[in-house]
Amino acid sequence: MPELLDLLSSSLHRGSTVFVTGGGSGINLGIAETFARTGAKVAICGRTEDKLVAATARLRDLGADALYAVADVRDHDALTAALALTESRFGPVSAVIAGAAGNFNAPAEKISANGFKTVIDIDLLGSFNTAHAAFAQLAETSGSILFVSAGQAYCPTPNQAHAGAAKAGIENLMKNLALEWGQYGIRVNTVVPGPIAGTEGVERLSAEVGAEQWRQAVPLGRFGTTADIGVMAAILASPLGGYVTGSQIVVDGGFGLAGFGMLRRDWMSLESEGARS
Template identity: 60%
Template sequence: MLVQQYLPKDLFRGKTVFVTGGGSGINLGVARNFAALGASLAICGRTQEKLDRAAAELAALSAHLGGKVLPVAADVRDYAALEKALGRTEAEVGPVDVLVCGAAGNFLCPAEDLSPNGFKAVIDIDLLGSFNASRAAFEQLKKTRGSILFISAGQSFMPHAFQVHVGAAKAGIDNLMKNLALEWGRYGIRSNTIVPGPIEDTEGMRRLSSPEHDTRAKGAIPLGRYGTVDEIGHAAVFLASPFAAYITGTVLSVDGGSNLIGSALWNQAVESLVPRKGSGKAPPGS
């Protein structure tokens, strides 16, 4: 359910939103909700073909107010590539008002099997990529007195089995967010984090869930269901809007209360999915 049913359809008219990892999943859902409120979008990712498909969908949503959509390929680990992508965005779409740092990498692996390269890959995509995007967008955000949104995860504050690399990366993102809120508030730049809970119809849930696990998990979540991609989009729109003009340095969990029940169900669900040493399968990132 897109957000234009609840908010003015021109709320972000004339605004530019830059989304890393914007070609699919939660990040595309966030972009859709901004587009539905009239924003122009630049979506960034590593695969131009995927970005082009997503851009066609976004253009149809934002066309009612003349919003533009720019699909621009760049790897968030490459600072120079991000600088170039953001330069194109300013020239072709407009200076960035909202930066969404959503690019992420993940795989399941026991800590004892995780290679240094595997650990580094997730740190580089998630944490270094978030810093790179923020730093490269700083001058534009300073001009617009804009907003940064980071997409984090419950692993940042709660240990999950086979997620030591993700937990370290996401905890770093949340601390990065708070430091930027502290330092860049003087420029009118706000910085906040969204922590999604289990979200239906995403690649992660398709890989990790089963009907049996879904039934147990939904029964344990206080609100009794998984979330939707659009519900993360709603939170993003709120935090970037004038309604949240005095909110910065905040971690907002959008998870139906799932952080209140711990990670035991996750740990049980993924135990059988993870190969161990001696299984004949190489662990990811090796």
């Protein structure tokens, strides 16, 4: 959606450094691309090197200084090393996007304890690890943290007990960090994407439930784009969002207003393999 991205100044983040977890694909890569278009130096991390190499090439094609580090957000030491590499190359980070996530579709009674723990560890523990490892750099720059949340945090969703618990934890973590870290000039918020076209989760579930049924469940009548989320992230991390902290920003075309009620019958019958970003 280049028209949307053209509305942002190409110098909005010039001289700044952004660090994006799960940045090799999907929404998180879209966010990284938006920062690249607005002049930031961009570092991404994830677990799959092939994806990171391709994503870094895309960011460089957009004119950004970019690097990647292979790091699992469940590993605090690996994140610390990735952030140290970023600082050594690009200077201290001024924006951190904690977007790495794990999910799969299953009714609660069929989720194993290990499966539940895995999603909690990637989403919630990973978000804390990211923020904690970046704290010193963010305190130096009076920077911004943006957690990528989900509607499951506040809307009970069939087959998503694990993800809902993890995302609800992230929302509470965000508010606590905003309260505690405001004294250091650090702003902390969440963004809640709706169904975003081209992402693995939406492609998989729209194929099973039906793309048209999904679209009808969105009051604006369309899927979102990664640019919709990227633009909001870029604004929140810039001086334009300088008085916004402790806030949950919902970017879902109104999808969350009715919840998953319109999809409930078909959704509850689905069980599929996990998707992790």
